[in-house]
Amino acid sequence: MKTLRLLMATMILAFAVSANAMSYEQARERALFLTDKMAYELQLDDRQYEAAYEINLDYLLSLDRRSDIYSSYWRSRNRNLQYIFSELQYRRFAAVGYFYRPVYWTNNSWYLPVYRHYTDRSRFYRGRPRVYASYRGGLHRGNHKYYKDLAHSWKKYQKEMRKERRVIEHDYRHGSFDKHRRDMQKHADRKYWEKNRKRYSFGTIGRSL
Structure with a gap:
């Protein structure tokens, strides 16, 4: 009971x-x-x-x-x-x-x-x-680490964007924006190729046929 x-x-x-x-x-x-x-x-x-x-x-x-x-x-x-x-x-x-x-x-x-x-x-x-x-x-x-790391990634991105804006503004002032844009495109193309070179290598293409 x-x-x-x-x-x-x-x-x-x-x-x-x-x-x-x-x-x-x-x-x-x-x-x-x-x-x-x-x-x-x-x-x-x-x-x-x-x-x-x-x-x-x-x-x-x-x-x-x-x-x-x-x-x-x-x-x-x-x-x-x-x-x-x-x-x-x-x-x-x-x-x-x-x-x-x-x-x-x-x-x-x-x-x-x-x-x-x-x-x-x-x-x-x-x-x-x-x-x-x-x-x-x-x-x-x-989970404090999750939001701490998340905020850190935001701040890192914002810092990179501020740096990029300063470069663009400098190039505008000195009349070299077109050259800066071409350099950025070359850099982007190179990064894309390095990331995907295995995918587009001749060996990979030959195996996929």
Whole structure:
């Protein structure tokens, strides 16, 4: 009898905890609304918007009980957002309470304070992120290396593009843009050939006939 009571109490507790967890549809809807407003206020680009949606969805899906609100999941969320935001964007993010602390527990339910600031829940400033229909959460939860490496690749690309723009602007000023364009084409052709030379080698062609 004692064992049966203990089992029943465990089942009731488990049900209460699961009843408090957000469903996937609830979390997805709230993550979209929250991330849309973050993109609007922080001026996120498309890549940041996609990554921030994933991070917010992971956090919301991790909430099972009230104590989870400021748990390691919350700290992990903020750390990952810091990786993908610029320094200025993160400072703005941390200064806005409904972004930095996005969830409250009130009246036995989850509440997002961003709804108090943006009262029209049908108003969106951006379209849905591409991963909205496919990402179901959990893939990168707590994986700081993933977002750190992702942000590093963005910054590396941006650095290369800034360097390229400076070269083009210099060539325009000195009237050598046509030569620069021809050199770029030769470089692109050489890289393509090196990448595909096995595919187009005579030996490969002979074997494919």
